[in-house]
Amino acid sequence: MRNTMRAAVYHALDDIRLEDRPVPEIGPGELLLKTLACGLCGGETMAWYKKAEPKVLGHEPIGEVVEVGAGVTDFKRGDRLFINHHVGRVNSHWSRRGHFTRDPFYSKMKLDPGGVCEYYRVTAQHLAMDAHVLPDSISTEAAVTIEPWSCVLSGLKVCNIQPGDTVAVVGAGFMGQGFVHLAPLFGAGKVVALDFSDWRLEKAREFGATHTINPKKQDAVEAMRALNNGRLADTVVVIAPFPSAWKQAMDLVEVGGCLHLGAPLPPGADWVQDGNKAYFDQITVTSRYSSDHTDTYSYIRLLEAGRIKADQAISHRFGIEDAAEAFRLLVEAEKSLKIVVYPHGVPADKARGAR
Template identity: 30%
Template sequence: MRAAVVRTPSGPFTVEEVRDPSPRAGEIMVQVAACGVCHTDLHIHDGSVAFPLPCVLGHEVSGTVVETGAGVTGLQTGDRVVGAFIMPCGSCAMCAAGREELCEPFFAHNRLKGTLYDGETRLHDAAGEPLAMYSMGGLGELAVMPALAAARLPDELPLIEPAILGCALLTAYGAVRHVADLQPGQTVAVVGAGGVGTSIVQVARALGAGRIIAVDTAADKLAAATALGATHVVNAAAGDAADAVRELTRGAGADVVFEAVGLPATFRQATEIVADGGRCVMVGIAPTGRTAEVEITRLVRRKLQILGSFGGRPRADLPALMRMAADGQLDLRGAISERFTLDQADTAYTRLREGTIVGRAIIEMDAAA
């Protein structure tokens, strides 16, 4: 098969012929139709988050099951599925407690070593040398993943666009539903209107938020957030964002603030925007070791909550998101602003690094070059 391989930090995404993988017990192999272009991949690409190289990135996919390993139930060859970036083992203490977003083998094996849970990768280059897998290694024509990481698409949804359910919207759903525990009518602010930020806007709208305030420094991203459900926007390049949000909320601030950038400045900004007694849900990933400041006295006296959120729970949340999309509560097509071919993977990630992609871009495997 063909896959986009990264061999050196900040090196090119080079499309190579690599050996076809094969699923083992409890796993499925998917013919990838589409893979989302996510900023988290860039932290691996530039070395700001440690991960073994060479590797195949890409961690939100849609496609068709072409082979199943021993013991797989519930999915079969020919099923159209979405694969989640969090790949639960189903048996560790966290998975058993229903906290599969904290699956122990996922972090110990996949995120640290680039392997699946027997300690081995399923990907090898043409010479037989191992290639690390970031999640399922979605920037390839075939991807192997634990069957528990995938959910079958309902017939009424297309195959391509739901790829973004596997990370952008799964991350948003986990933050809004499980961590923020958003209540109907509450005011939400979303700091950062990229692919994940606009997904938070969509999920917050679907789950009953009142006002939804998108905060960014780019007018085109704020326009995209408005199209996807933001009721108000604040351009942080034009003035103090905290003042602007408080003006929109009659001095109160937002009940819940989602930070979707991962920068120290926006982390601090989120704590300044939130209302007294409110919740700051931090979603943006930063380079390893990066820290941020918060005003201690305001945190204590005003009873602010600062909460981390890393994705959702694939077995329950992917089907929930699919139902929301099928019911018209999520606009998958509108969330995707650009489409690239596999041969254009390096261009796609260069554009993402430069900040010129609005919303979410995807790689379509069968698209003509």
């Protein structure tokens, strides 16, 4: 192997550079993986969310084991793995109460150096908590959705959806499509997608939405009541990270329902509520940051069972030399869903969908 590798490095939203970086060295209990493919996440477009710059892009990689550290017995060269970029620990106050992802330890555990590069190192803690050998029945592209849509599954777990409930999703980008697609697995009856883009609403139909609403063209509350026997939605998930979208989402929740916050507002952004209405409407507000090892395990089983149309969520494919263009498309957020970067080149059978 070479001592250096190519990596796509984030310096700013409009400054993604292809740089040479050292191939990580592994220690006992660790693995080195060759990056087969890595998805780009909309969270990477939120400049305020970046903890450090410059930073290697990507946290949704699928890799093949190329080096095995001393003491590793559960994995071997050639294994195709999903390994969550953050992993928790068992022995902490937060973890013991089920909040693995809010333990400060969780965010400190990272892939080295990231996902959009040719090779990455994973620690012994990663292997102990959230590493999975992928069966042949799960394609590499489908596997790219494990990290992000496990976050969707994690969110749906806390929405208390009852069989037959009407679920609305405000924002039909890639993550919104995930909530639309997985909600029926939790018992949803009607699933309503809301977005300003008719293209995204059409995609939502493909992923299982029974109804769609474009708030630019119609009053969303009136449209919801018209399609839901005069009622609002039992559960509303808001993905769009804007105060106006959060207000719209709250306006769509039926008395006794649930509002799930599926993405954060920027720090310092106010979200003001009518205190009287908040008391009497008995609306539960939930949130869920990221996914833990229980979520990824559940999602992989659903994927293996054929319950999830993950391959259909891949809209664009790029080689690493075009990572800047891939990121520009992600920021543009128009006619795209999951964008995948192939650090070693787009496979011939996927080249038709490459940009």
